[in-house]
Structures are given as structure tokens and as C-alpha cells.
Amino acid sequence: MSRTVITGGLVVTAADEIHADVLVEDGRVAALAAHGSDAAAGWRAGAATLDATGKYVIPGGVDVHTHMELPFGGTFASDTFETGTRAAAWGGTTTIVDFAVQKQGQALREGLDAWHAKADAQCAVDYGFHMILSDVNEHTLKEMDGLVEEGVTSFKMFMAYPGVFYSDDGRILRAMQRAAGNGGLIMMHAENGIAIDVLVEQALQAGRTDPRHHGEVRKVLLEAEATHRAIQLARVAGSPLYVVHVSAEEAVAELAQARDAGLPVFGETCPQYLFLSTDNLAEPDFEGAKYVCSTPLRPREHQAALWRGLRTDDLQVVSTDHCPFCFTDQKELGRGDFSRIPNGLPGVENRMDLLHQAVLDGHLTRRRWIDIACATPARMFGLYPRKGTIAPGSDADIVIYDPEARQTLSAATHHMNVDYSAYEGKEITGRVETVLSRGETVLAGREFTGRTGHGQYVPRGTCQFL
Ligand code: DUC
Numbered sequence: 001m002s003r004t005v006i007t008g009g010l011v012v013t014a015a016d017e018i019h020a021d022v023l024v025e026d027g028r029v030a031a032l033a034a035h036g037s038d039a040a041a042g043w044r045a046g047a048a049t050l051d052a053t054g055k056y057v058i059p060g061g062v063d064v065h066t067h068m069e070l071p072f073g074g075t076f077a078s079d080t081f082e083t084g085t086r087a088a089a090w091g092g093t094t095t096i097v098d099f100a101v102q103k104q105g106q107a108l109r110e111g112l113d114a115w116h117a118k119a120d121a122q123c124a125v126d127y128g129f130h131m132i133l134s135d136v137n138e139h140t141l142k143e144m145d146g147l148v149e150e151g152v153t154s155f156k157m158f159m160a161y162p163g164v165f166y167s168d169d170g171r172i173l174r175a176m177q178r179a180a181g182n183g184g185l186i187m188m189h190a191e192n193g194i195a196i197d198v199l200v201e202q203a204l205q206a207g208r209t210d211p212r213h214h215g216e217v218r219k220v221l222l223e224a225e226a227t228h229r230a231i232q233l234a235r236v237a238g239s240p241l242y243v244v245h246v247s248a249e250e251a252v253a254e255l256a257q258a259r260d261a262g263l264p265v266f267g268e269t270c271p272q273y274l275f276l277s278t279d280n281l282a283e284p285d286f287e288g289a290k291y292v293c294s295t296p297l298r299p300r301e302h303q304a305a306l307w308r309g310l311r312t313d314d315l316q317v318v319s320t321d322h323c324p325f326c327f328t329d330q331k332e333l334g335r336g337d338f339s340r341i342p343n344g345l346p347g348v349e350n351r352m353d354l355l356h357q358a359v360l361d362g363h364l365t366r367r368r369w370i371d372i373a374c375a376t377p378a379r380m381f382g383l384y385p386r387k388g389t390i391a392p393g394s395d396a397d398i399v400i401y402d403p404e405a406r407q408t409l410s411a412a413t414h415h416m417n418v419d420y421s422a423y424e425g426k427e428i429t430g431r432v433e434t435v436l437s438r439g440e441t442v443l444a445g446r447e448f449t450g451r452t453g454h455g456q457y458v459p460r461g462t463c464q465f466l
């Protein structure tokens, strides 16, 4: 039996902050006991010890929105499952849920098999899948039931990207009705893509081709309208709804109103909307392309509403939408035409640190940090309490976090396979020191000790908030 004791730290979960040692046996959390207690002293014989004195002991991060190797705009997201999950480990994230893609004309099964093939034996940390549903028909609706049974319990749909991932309201309603019956959760990219495409065409015709126009055509009102419409469709279908990458104050208001009415409607935001803004999109010399993602970055004023939503539980989850494209050769595809810039930002390595900085900045409590980054995403997508907490029986996915270490975020030191950092030069306090994944040390005092293929596929249960 393998045994590790993590001693001397402050164990922080979504529920508690306790000064306790943690006993790990055979990849799982076996017990917690007060520092210096007889129980804790008794564990040490024959066990490896990790000293966490002065540090936090937190659950590994659960990032429920990543796009490794996503095909987009004629290229592919630059992180593979190997490089992306290694970077996740460096950043204290021990579970990702990535999006398998069903292309138009394909069966869901074909898309899911392709994603299993990409990820199998490649990952450094554990992973699950959502399914992107881009072709709703009788066959694929039936397939949804089977996927829920086998642990792919959530389906992303797009009100944006006509001709690629887009579904019209009728198809969305049908998928929601199916999800209402089989326990699946519809995840919605809520932007009115039909209207956006008109504005894109008009902007390009008028010579407005710079990256900042990406933000200007993807209007706040078109995110709020789509969010409202998605909520009404879910009500009609009697299904729950999870709105991904919420960026606008007006969209948060739609979610808040629905939740105040008692509807099972949930919302996620991402660090880029909390820390970056249209100021970045307007950076000169095409540098703004680094910040092109959808939904887009918003004027700085929206950030207060997002932080407030996270505090009041109108938003429940912070994930990354990690979808990196190199500035050279990939983002550059859109020089002279912002609509050709591949959409997406890197971030899987930065999320836990940025949210810790938010604790220091007074936006979140420590427990809310762990709630929105670990526990609630695990609950939302049927992984709790195996993932997202430190409790007897949980997987020993544990981070020893140094809350006082200072670091400067930079592409020169990050581990994501992308040639820029969206947070270049940002100074933050707090850093991941050591990471266990199912009891195995994958990061030991800032040295990567994990291995490709350690990460296992995790079939998921259904949403645990219903
Ligand atoms: N948004 C992005 O920024 N990238 C990939 C897909 C999406 O919806």
C-alpha cells in the first residue's frame, strides 16, 4: 500500500478551512486529522511525508472548459492533450473536461471516438468529455441518451458560428427536450451569430478590419439576447441550462433574473473576462489578435458585474475556455480581416493563480476560490466528491499552494504550447508548489515529475445540482 502524509498545512475546501494533516492511501484521501494529534502522528511510520507548513492544501483544480487540438478557422488549437494537460498540472489543475466535436454530417459516436483517440495515453492529469452537438437530427438525438449513460453527460450547442457549429432555435429546443428526458445538461454558447455575421460583413466592407472590431461587432446586446432566448427555450423544454463563457453584465442580469425565479439555470465565466478587456483587443500592431475569443472581451466596466455574480452565485463556475493559437502563423491568419483570426486564448495554466490573486484583491473569499474552481465545476458535471474536494474517499488530487510566493506570468516561463501569454508581465502573489494526481506526485516543488499517460479518462455522472 502506498501512503503519503501531507503535514502542517491549512486545508481549504469549498466548505471548510482546517489546520489538518492529510493521509493519502493508494491514490485516495484516507483521513484528515488535526496537526499534532495522536492520529496524525501515528500515520507517519512508513509513509512519505510532504511538508505543507505555511502553505494551503487545496483540491486540484477542475477546469470544465478546454479545447485541446480544436480544429478552428483552418487551423488547430496549439496544445495537444499531452502539452495541455501537463500545463494544467503546472497550474494546479488536475482534471479537465474537454469538448469532443461532432462535425456536421457526423454521428456523435464518430466525434467522440476521435477525441478519445487524441487523448488516450497522452494526458498528464485526468480528463472527461463534453460533446459539441452541431448536427441535431433523429439519429443524433437518440445517440444523446447513450452518451449520457456512458458518462458524457453534457452537450454544448452554439447560437453563434452559422455554417459551422450553429443550431437554430428548433434544433436547440429538440436537444433540450431530449436532455430533459435523459438527464443531460445543455451548455450554451449564447451569442446571436446570425446578427453578428451581418455586422461582420458590414464592418469588413467599411474597412474596419483590425482585431478590435471583433469586440465591436459581437455586441453585448447580442450576448444578452441569446442568453435570454436560451433561458426561455430551456423553460419551454423543461431542461436545465448552463451558459458558457459569460462576459457581459447584461447577460449576467438575464441569469440572475432566471435564478431569482427559481429556474435551474447556471453560468460560467473565465479569467480573461475578469482580468482583461477591450483595451487589450485595441493593442496596436495587430497585438490585439492575441485577445480574440468569443464571447469577446468587454469594456472594463463589465468586470464588476462578473465578480459580483460570482459572489452572489448568479455565476457558479470559472473555467478557462483554454483554446490557444500561436500569434505567429495562427493568429496572423487574420491580418487584414479580424473575422479570420482563430478565436481563443490560452489559460489552463493560469486559472488557479489568477483566482487566488482575486482572493488577495478582495473579490473572493478563499473558500469561494475553491468553490468556483474545484467543487462546483465537479458537482455541475457529475464528478463530485471524487474530484473537487479533499475528503475521505476522494481521489488524492491535491495541490500544495504557497500563498506568499510571488511570480510574473510570462510566455518565457509558462508550459502551454503557445508563443504568448495573455497575461504577459502580470505580477501576482501565490503559486502552485506541489501537485498530486490520484496520489502520484506530478509536480514536486516546481519540478515536473508526472508522465504522459498517467491521466485517466473519467466517465461522469449527471449534474448534481438537479
Ligand atoms: N470560443 C472561442 O473563443 N474559441 C473556441 C470556441 C468558442 O466558442
Ligand code: ZN
Binding pocket: 189, 244, 245, 294, 295
Ligand atoms: Zn463557445
Ligand code: ZN
Binding pocket: 065, 067, 321, 323
Ligand atoms: Zn469553448
